[in-house]
Amino acid sequence: MNDLQFDPARPLDLVAVGRLCIDLNANETGRPMEETMTFTKYVGGSPANIIIGTARLGMRTGFIGKLADDQMGRFIRSYLQKDGIDDSQVCVDHTGAVTGLAFTEIKSPQECSILMYRDNVADLLLSTDEISEDYIRQSKALLISGTALAQSPSREAVFLALEFARRHNVTVFFDLDYRPYTWKSAAETAVYYNLAAEKCDCIIGTREEFNMMENLYNVTDADDEATAARWFSQQAKLVVIKHGGSGSIAYTADGLNHRSGIFPAKVLKTFGAGDSYASAFIHSLMQGDSVSEAMRRGSASASIVISRHSCSDAMPTLEELEAFLQSNEEVVSGA
Numbered sequence: 280m281n282d283l284q285f286d287p288a289r290p291l292d293l294v295a296v297g298r299l300c301i302d303l304n305a306n307e308t309g310r311p312m313e314e315t316m317t318f319t320k321y322v323g324g325s326p327a328n329i330i331i332g333t334a335r336l337g338m339r340t341g342f343i344g345k346l347a348d349d350q351m352g353r354f355i356r357s358y359l360q361k362d363g364i365d366d367s368q369v370c371v372d373h374t375g376a377v378t379g380l381a382f383t384e385i386k387s388p389q390e391c392s393i394l395m396y397r398d399n400v401a402d403l404l405l406s407t408d409e410i411s412e413d414y415i416r417q418s419k420a421l422l423i424s425g426t427a428l429a430q431s432p433s434r435e436a437v438f439l440a441l442e443f444a445r446r447h448n449v450t451v452f453f454d455l456d457y458r459p460y461t462w463k464s465a466a467e468t469a470v471y472y473n474l475a476a477e478k479c480d481c482i483i484g485t486r487e488e489f490n491m492m493e494n495l496y497n498v499t500d501a502d503d504e505a506t507a508a509r510w511f512s513q514q515a516k517l518v519v520i521k522h523g524g525s526g527s528i529a530y531t532a533d534g535l536n537h538r539s540g541i542f543p544a545k546v547l548k549t550f551g552a553g554d555s556y557a558s559a560f561i562h563s564l565m566q567g568d569s570v571s572e573a574m575r576r577g578s579a580s581a582s583i584v585i586s587r588h589s590c591s592d593a594m595p596t597l598e599e600l601e602a603f604l605q606s607n608e609e610v611v612s613g614a
């Protein structure tokens with residue numbers, strides 16, 4: 280059982296804060312970036328992908344972020360609007376900052392990588408005066424994502440959003456979303472991740488991301504239970520540790536753990552797995568499902584997205600997810 284509370288009187292279900300970017304995914308798969316000639320453009324950035332996923336599943340969503348004043352920024356805004364995501368708190372930079380670009384290389388289903396262009400990006404210029412307490416208090420839940428903590432002023436903006444969420448009993452989900460290229464040093468990264476995580480109700484990350492927070496370098500046998508216990512001594516009521524193709528494990532504050540397997544997929548590329556997992560997991564939990572059911576749905580959504588070309592556009596609708604669950608079996612191997 281999890282103790283997360285969602286106030287039914289709030290008009291919004293989930294508000295995300297953080298980066299809105301562009302993914303340029305290689306059209307020619309099975310070859311290195313050097314030989315890739317064409318790419319397809321999609322909205323990207325982990326919190327953007329997650330909010331798109333939850334909107335597709337029927338949640339009432341909003342986004343707090345900053346866009347570049349360029350064609351890419353306008354493309355992102357119109358995409359959010361098309362999916363019914365409230366963009367009233369998405370502001371526009373006027374200093375000449377640019378939209379972050381992620382070029383993806385799909386050498387094989389197992390060998391995917393991302394080449395980032397993130398100098399002077401607009402998303403990291405979100406500032407505290409662009410965070411509305413009144414907006415945050417209208418939502419049942421807030422999603423934060425680690426990359427927004429990498430630099431000021433975005434870092435302080437996220438901490439202010441966290442403070443407003445705490446003040447108004449808005450449940451906070453933290454998707455760790457650790458992207459090393461955005462950070463200066465491992466020690467600095469861990470400090471800010473820990474400061475944020477101690478204020479969050481539900482923490483979702485891969486084993487490697489939790490290792491980073493615990494300053495465990497080159498450790499292959501870290502203890503999931505000890506990790507969860509560390510966060511239960513703070514604000515957390517639910518800790519989800521993902522193990523890629525081996526599934527995931529969630530811990531609840533009552534001392535129970537819940538294991539999920541995977542839905543075998545015809546993998547096209549692995550990125551986007553985490554974001555699609557998070558969106559269906561959060562949606563399911565907020566519908567009142569058990570933690571185990573939420574994990575099952577997260578795994579199913581991940582399986583759908585890794586078999587498709589994009590991360591955002593590939594997010595399933597509720598009908599697609601239900602149909603997938605009807606016709607596919609989860610395989611549990613033990614995370």
Ligand SMILES: Nc1ncnc2c1ncn2[C@@H]1O[C@H](COP(=O)(O)OP(=O)(O)OP(=O)(O)O)[C@@H](O)[C@H]1O
Nearest residue numbers: 521522523524526527541549550551552553578581
């Ligand atoms: N090869 C796979 N086949 C089927 N499902 C998978 C596979 N890899 C991952 N998943 C599903 O996706 C979930 C999240 O995967 P993972 O641990 O790779 O997250 P992540 O590293 O955050 O993803 P991302 O690559 O998007 O950053 C897993 O718990 C699992 O349910």
Ligand SMILES: O=C(O)C[C@@H](O)[C@H](O)C(=O)CO
Nearest residue numbers: 302323324325381550551590
């Ligand atoms: O911004 C990034 O780090 C890349 C994302 O845009 C991309 O969609 C992804 O990797 C999803 O997990």
